[in-house]
Amino acid sequence: MPIRCEHRFFYPIDWPQLSAVIRFGRAKGRYEACGRPHGQTVFCLGDGRWWDVDAVSWRDGTRGLVCLDAGAADVLGEIRTTRVVLATAHRNHDTADNSPANPAAFCQRCHMLHDAAEHRRRR
Numbered sequence: 001m002p003i004r005c006e007h008r009f010f011y012p013i014d015w016p017q018l019s020a021v022i023r024f025g026r027a028k029g030r031y032e033a034c035g036r037p038h039g040q041t042v043f044c045l046g047d048g049r050w051w052d053v054d055a056v057s058w059r060d061g062t063r064g065l066v067c068l069d070a071g072a073a074d075v076l077g078e079i080r081t082t083r084v085v086l087a088t089a090h091r092n093h094d095t096a097d098n099s100p101a102n103p104a105a106f107c108q109r110c111h112m113l114h115d116a117a118e119h120r121r122r123r
Contacts, residue, residue, distance in 0.1 A: 023087075089103070
């Protein structure tokens with residue numbers, strides 16, 4: 001997720017390098033919670049479940065495998081595709097706190113969900 005020009009001075013000068021280490025070194029190109037792979041196009045349902053090609057199964061936001069109910073509504077009619085882009089986010093929303101436990105690799109969906117309350121607070 002691009003950093004707005006007016007917020008760049010909140011981040012360290014080596015943020016692009018630190019972000020790359022978090023996303024591709026530590027997280028190995030996958031979001032650390034849901035496991036979505038960077039740069040790949042995945043099939044998604046509206047509630048956040050996504051098709052993991054490697055596991056040949058649907059996953060939820062916690063990397064857990066899920067089953068689709070056979071008698072449920074036609075959820076397969078709601079499938080869309082999205083290209084996964086990893087971003088590094090601060091778990092505690094403090095851009096000055098770059099201790100190893102704070103920055104994490106997030107997919108774009110989970111990043112927006114994680115930051116939603118903070119965005120509302122800032123507005």
